[in-house]
Amino acid sequence: MRIPLVFSIILMFTFTSCKNDTQEKTKKTPTKELKENKLEFKNKAHELVYQMTQKVGNYSKLIAKKDVVYTYTYQTPDGKTDISTEKYIFNGELSYGKYETHERTLANLEGTIEQGYDGSEYWLKHNGNLVTDSVALKRVAFNRPTNYYWFTMMQKLLDPGLHYEYIKEQTIGETIYDVVKVTFETKDNKPKDIYQLYINKDTKLVDQFLFTVMDFGKADPLLMEMTYETIDGLLIPTQRRYKASNWDAEVTNNPWILVKWTDIKFNNGLSKADFKK
Template identity: 70%
Template sequence: MRISLVLCLILTLISCKNDSKQNVKTLPEQVVEADHLKFKNKGHELVYKMTQKVGDYSQLANKKDVVYTYTYQTPDGKTDVSNEKYMFNGELSYGKYTKHERTLAHLKGVIEQGYDGNEFWLKHNGKIVTDSSSLKKVAFNRPTNYYWFTMMQKLLDPGLQYQYLQEKTIDSITYDIVKVTFESKNNEPKDIYQLYINSDTHLVDQFLFTVMDFGRTEPMLMEMKYENIEGILIPTKRRYKSSNWEADVSNDPWILVDWSDIKFNNNLGRADFKQ
């Protein structure tokens, strides 16, 4: 039950960061030349330097689109395998699940999910599904998967606040720890990201995050390993579990995420995301 709750919270967390995706038509206006950028503080500058190392959103957007295989496995052995397609302008998203033991598992056979820039849609074995409960999960999954893939670049999105916390050494690696929070509407509590930026590589090796919408103030820890794909550093290997604010993880088993066969510039068009 604990693992299932954590999974639910993870999906909702990232979808909450993207609850306005339905109205997104153009790329985020976040990219500014370094000599013209006025940093809010040291934390903001460190995040900017990180995006210059991995590739910022403009570099990602120049790739036009991406296709890749998404594999997600929970400690109970249940697995999702999806062929993912995104178009960066408009943040369009498509996923074809050939295996979905965690996502809409009650639907047997192939499922397809999409966001075409205006609406979310779902197909089961080629037939349109209009069930509101299933579509609500699609509205979670599509922006969730997109956000995971583009998160490092989107850490410069408008509306984010940065705070430099401290320098800390873990396993002989020195990290600059930066707290990132999101602007709140109606004074509602928002989630916290605590980035561990490797002082040598300028990469986020791991980060802590909360799920405030569900009253979860204790963090979870995500660890990542990167791969250079056509000049963009992508965290293709991920694992996460419950933690504390010192980044000491719990005894829970890891949840594993793998991205493979990543290809940019596939000449995708809006028609590829229509139902």
């Protein structure tokens, strides 16, 4: 994929480290069951997002699973790959990743790396030994909440503090979409990321969405396409690919970056001790 170095770094961080404000997004989700049956819709766009969450399985249904373990595979067009075993506890948003292959994430560290977030602290181990390097730990502070957020994104689109705007109806191929813009509240003047969802009018699912990476100065969108799989009563977007686009969801001719979630298992009996360094 022939892209400038800066943009290559942006694309790499989008999934393996992603955005600073992802941490802010994940912290705001309540751990108790959402009273979604009492929601008062802000507008049509909010209602469409709600209908989508009911189709895939809302946050209450997700946290009822207690925890998840799965294999995360990320591959760029140059063939470099990350493969990690991911573990999350939904109550408290605890996150752990064990990388046997990490050609994109902390590639300078040979051997196995483990990343964790125990609810209050981020930590890193290399071949079983704690790493205290501040630069490496900053990468962990990106990866852990980012990977968690992407896995739970469809449910978290009903988080408090989100703004919804109905953009238009758009036909792509033979599919008609309701296009919805989602933005995030901010307490400062920093630009926040935009998510533009393409909600299939027939299935109520988000087949694809546009997103920005403002923390890296990337205001032009990337397009994410997804394929869902039913797992334990939830619809999970397990097959993903993304690349540069425009706001009409017209992509470039560049190759796709590929992401797969496999071997997904809920209710594994994980405890907080499993996330301690």
